[in-house]
Amino acid sequence: MNEKKLRAKIDKLLADxxxxxxxxxxxxxxxxxxxxxxxxxxxxxxxxxxxxxxxxAAELLKVGDDLSQGAKTIAHKERMIxxxxxxxLEELENWWNKLSLExxxxxxxxxxxxxxxxxxxxxxxxxxxxxxxxxxxxxIGEDVTPNFKTIAGVPHQIDYQExxxxxxxxxxxxxxxxxxxxxxxxxxxxxxxxxRNAAAGSIKLxxxxxxxxxxxxxLFYTLGGRPAEIPPKSQEEVLNWLESLGFPVAKxxxxxxxxxxxxEFLNEMEELRYKLDFEIDGVVAKVNDSSLHTRIGETAKSxxxxxxxxxxxxxxxxKLLDVEYQVGRTGAVVPVAILEPVYISGSxxxxxxxxxxxxIRRLDLHYDDTVRLIKSGEIIPKILGxxxxxxxxxxxxxxxxxxxxxCDSPLMREDEGAIHYCSSSECPAQLARRxxxxxxxxxxxxVGLGPANVALFLEESIxxxxxxxxxxxxxxxxxxxxxxxxxxxxLQRAIEDxxxxxxDRVLFALGIRNIGIVTAGNLAKHFGNIDAIIEADxxxxxxxxxxxxxxxxxIISYFDNPKNLELIDALRSRGLSFxxxxxxxxxxxxxxxxxxxxxxxxxxxxxxxxxxxxHGGRILSGVSKSLDYLVLGEKAGGKLTQAQKLGTVQIVSxxxxxxxxxxxx
Numbered sequence: 001m002n003e004k005k006l007r008a009k010i011d012k013l014l015a016d017x018x019x020x021x022x023x024x025x026x027x028x029x030x031x032x033x034x035x036x037x038x039x040x041x042x043x044x045x046x047x048x049x050x051x052x053x054x055x056x057a058a059e060l061l062k063v064g065d066d067l068s069q070g071a072k073t074i075a076h077k078e079r080m081i082x083x084x085x086x087x088x089l090e091e092l093e094n095w096w097n098k099l100s101l102e103x104x105x106x107x108x109x110x111x112x113x114x115x116x117x118x119x120x121x122x123x124x125x126x127x128x129x130x131x132x133x134x135x136x137x138x139x140i141g142e143d144v145t146p147n148f149k150t151i152a153g154v155p156h157q158i159d160y161q162e163x164x165x166x167x168x169x170x171x172x173x174x175x176x177x178x179x180x181x182x183x184x185x186x187x188x189x190x191x192x193x194x195x196r197n198a199a200a201g202s203i204k205l206x207x208x209x210x211x212x213x214x215x216x217x218x219l220f221y222t223l224g225g226r227p228a229e230i231p232p233k234s235q236e237e238v239l240n241w242l243e244s245l246g247f248p249v250a251k252x253x254x255x256x257x258x259x260x261x262x263x264e265f266l267n268e269m270e271e272l273r274y275k276l277d278f279e280i281d282g283v284v285a286k287v288n289d290s291s292l293h294t295r296i297g298e299t300a301k302s303x304x305x306x307x308x309x310x311x312x313x314x315x316x317x318x319k320l321l322d323v324e325y326q327v328g329r330t331g332a333v334v335p336v337a338i339l340e341p342v343y344i345s346g347s348x349x350x351x352x353x354x355x356x357x358x359x360i361r362r363l364d365l366h367y368d369d370t371v372r373l374i375k376s377g378e379i380i381p382k383i384l385g386x387x388x389x390x391x392x393x394x395x396x397x398x399x400x401x402x403x404x405x406x407c408d409s410p411l412m413r414e415d416e417g418a419i420h421y422c423s424s425s426e427c428p429a430q431l432a433r434r435x436x437x438x439x440x441x442x443x444x445x446x447v448g449l450g451p452a453n454v455a456l457f458l459e460e461s462i463x464x465x466x467x468x469x470x471x472x473x474x475x476x477x478x479x480x481x482x483x484x485x486x487x488x489x490x491l492q493r494a495i496e497d498x499x500x501x502x503x504d505r506v507l508f509a510l511g512i513r514n515i516g517i518v519t520a521g522n523l524a525k526h527f528g529n530i531d532a533i534i535e536a537d538x539x540x541x542x543x544x545x546x547x548x549x550x551x552x553x554x555i556i557s558y559f560d561n562p563k564n565l566e567l568i569d570a571l572r573s574r575g576l577s578f579x580x581x582x583x584x585x586x587x588x589x590x591x592x593x594x595x596x597x598x599x600x601x602x603x604x605x606x607x608x609x610x611x612x613x614x615h616g617g618r619i620l621s622g623v624s625k626s627l628d629y630l631v632l633g634e635k636a637g638g639k640l641t642q643a644q645k646l647g648t649v650q651i652v653s654x655x656x657x658x659x660x661x662x663x664x665x
Contacts, residue, residue: 006050013044038085038310067136068204068599068634072143074131076121077165077225080138082301083284083308089266092285093259095307099287099296108257110235110288111265113250114308115219116279117169118200120148123225125163129156134203147203150212155246164230166247168220172199173277176215194380195279206599217278220247234288255288270311282310313374317387318342320369323354323398325405329433330513331422333404333411335360337371337383344375352381356418357400364388366395404429421513426563431465432458434511438466442517442606443509444498448491456480467570469495503529503580506571512558518609518619519546523555525618530568530578534559545593546620588661589617593626597640598633600654608654615661623649631657 020037067073086092100106119135132148133141149156151170172180177195184192192198202214220242223230232238236255243249252272254265266283273280287296287305296305319340326334335354342349352373354360363386365371370390371383403410409424422430432454439449449469457463462476472495478488501509507530508520515523526544527533533555541552558564572578594612596605596619603611608631609619620627623642630643630651643649652660 006047010044010047010051013040013047016040017044038087067134067140067142071634073136073140074123074133074143075140076133076136076138077123077163080119080121080135080141080167080224081298081303082138083306084299084302085282085308085310086285087310087312089263092262092266092307092309096259096262096285099304103292103296106257107292108255108288109262109285110239110253110255111262111283111285112221112235112239112253113219113269113280114282114284114310115169115171115221115250116194116196116281117171117219118196118203120144120168120170120203120218121224122148122154122166122168123163124158124160124166127158127161142204144203146208147205147211150208151216151218153248154218158245160245162230163225165224166220166242167222167224168218168247170199170203170216170218171195171278172202172214172216174279175277180214204599206601206604218248219250219278221249221284232290234290235286236288238290266309273311280311282308284308314344315372315374315384316342316344317370318349318373320365320367320371320383322367323360323365325401327404327406327422327427327429329430329437329511331404331424331427331430333401333420333422337365339371339373339381342373344373344381349373349375349381352383354383357420358418360398360400365398366391367398368392368395435463435466435469437511438509439469439498440509443505444501445494445505446491446498447494448487449494453491465567467567467574470499470571470574470576499575499577501577503577506576506578507533510558510564510567513554514551515555516621517606518621519551521609521613522546522618524580525582525613528580530572534565534568545618545626546622586614587616589615591616592628593618593620594629594631595620595623595627595639595643596631596633600631600633603654608657611661612657629657 017037017040020040086095096106096109121133121135121141123130123133129149131143131145133143133145136142148154148170172195174195177192177198180198181192192201198214199216202211202216205211221239222235223232223238223242232241236253239249239253252269254261256262256265262285269280269283285307287293293303293305296303298304320337321340322338324336324338326336328334335357337352337354339350339352354363354365363371363383365383365386368391370387372385372387373381373383375381401411404422404424404427406429407422407424407427409422409427411420412423413420432451435449435454435458436451438444439446439454446469454463457472457477460476460480462472463469472491474488474492477483477491478485502524504517504521504524507524508515508517512520522545523533527536536555538549538552538556541547541555542549547555568578589612594609594617596608599605600608612619617629623630623639623646625646625648627643627646627649630639630649632640632651632653640651643651
């Protein structure tokens with residue numbers, strides 16, 4: 001490779017690494033597996049080694065950070081280091097042999113589980129927990145103390161008075177992760193990719209009460225910023241000492257000076273990984289004697305006295321038997337691969353989501369194809385590709401439907417969109433999801449009408465559609481198993497209370513595709529009542545903030561459907577409001593438009609939107625020339641860049657906006 005091609009390749013890999021660092025550390029939404037990322041970094045290291053010595057800058061390979069923009073940070077007393085990786089027993093043995101040669105003897109190793117979680121650093125002084133910070137960039141971390149204190153099982157006071165840092169990994173148990181993703185799927189929300197990402201997102205939620213609802217746990221493994229006279233003199237003693245202070249520690253560990261025993265332990269842990277209720281992605285090998293660590297030293301980014309032995313993601317081949325199509329609340333049709341059952345990463349897999357029709361085309365799937373399967377994050381099955389050499393010559397390509405698999409209505413696809421939709425709002429497959437959405441907190445907020453009860457009421461024919469909610473026979477509800485009179489009475493009160501919701505909430509509850517709560521509010525405020533919206537043409541709809549051509553067409557199409565008009569009439573006859581009543585307190589922000597990006601320090605997004613609207617401001621869902629103010633929070637992302645490019649948008653913090661309203665905290 002000539003010098004020009006070498007530098008071009010390095011630049012490309014650096015750009016890829018930066019992208020994946022951002023997705024992994026800041027957004028908790030990785031697009032590639034840990035193994036794929038590590039291979040990218042390893043290739044980058046090999047290429048950088050070919051550059052002249054003066055150009056091998058350490059910052060080229062700096063580790064990503066999890067710091068949120070504008071967040072409060074605290075410096076670690078001692079740097080939180082990252083580990084180099086070994087992907088084979090041979091690599092691990094070579095590392096150990098090199099250490100032994102440099103020291104003149106074979107140092108015993110402490111082998112312990114590598115928890116695939118989210119790093120946390122605790123600081124104790126005078127025996128009391130002072131703060132909790134994320135790993136951050138290794139030198140400073142983000143303060144997450146209020147959220148961390150909601151995690152059960154971690155001592156807030158310890159029997160040790162000196163200043164000390166205790167470090168561990170926050171994780172979400174696999175069993176709880178599966179429940180959480182099931183709940184998100186029932187609300188048609190994007191599932192978490194794996195437990196690590198769920199834990200990362202949970203610990204940095206704005207509201208500690210929301211974090212408390214996630215059953216997070218922690219396992220601790222090391223100390224930082226400790227005085228020299230601290231009792232433990234080895235890694236094994238550190239783990240025992242932490243346990244004696246009340247910190248949860250992984251039980252599986254091994255101290256050995258024999259490579260045969262080390263190999264046996266690694267193989268045992270690789271088998272055990274699928275029986276644990278938390279994710280591990282390898283085993284950490286550390287020189288057990290802590291006094292040797294300084295002598296052995298560190299590189300610019302990693303200690304030389306420790307290495308992470310990483311398990312390779314398990315990959316299996318299986319047969320693609322068929323593809324089924326599921327229909328969600330909005331009519332979105334999602335293909336699911338039906339597989340010949342295969343045991344992989346601790347469980348038997350027989351289904352894998354294919355996301356959309358384009359994924360089927362990309363993989364070029366045929367019936368009876370031999371497909372390569374992994375579990376993304378060891379949890380979610382994912383088809384990597386097809387072994388076309390095993391494809392039969394007469395194999396048929398997967399047939400993509402043109403009509404809804406449930407009601408046979410034509411499928412439609414938006415311009416530039418990836419999802420296909422059923423065109424009928426009366427599709428039975430959508431009914432349960434539509435009722436759940438109607439009753440959801442941001443819509444009609446009917447407590448007691450969640451997914452389980454919706455399914456039960458449909459099965460028992462207590463309801464058969466949305467308007468039936470207001471005709472429920474509460475005596476029948478009380479007679480159902482698991483319900484009773486009290487539950488029936490509470491449901492009745494919630495349903496009656498829902499009749500007082502303002503028109504914007506009712507409009508959102510109808511579930512018109514692509515009409516979120518903000519757009520529903522803009523429509524309700526602009527037109528004032530449902531009849532004006534029904535009669536609105538394309539031009540008048542386009543006058544509403546945030547309504548582009550695509551959304552205007554969706555709205556017109558919705559109200560052109562007689563079934564939808566019948567639903568509106570039925571709900572109106574049952575007492576729901578289809579006329580907008582302003583809840584505006586002042587006109588301080590009258591005529592001004594706002595967009596919130598990122599996580600605000602003291603307000604939830606919906607809460608801040610309501611506050612802005614109560615002072616006459618309009619909420620937009622995207623950056624455009626009509627945007628006046630961008631309210632900037634953590635993890636601002638691309639909207640900040642777009643606003644800066646426009647040059648006409650005033651960028652303000654939460655504090656600056658509150659001062660404008662005279663509501664300083």
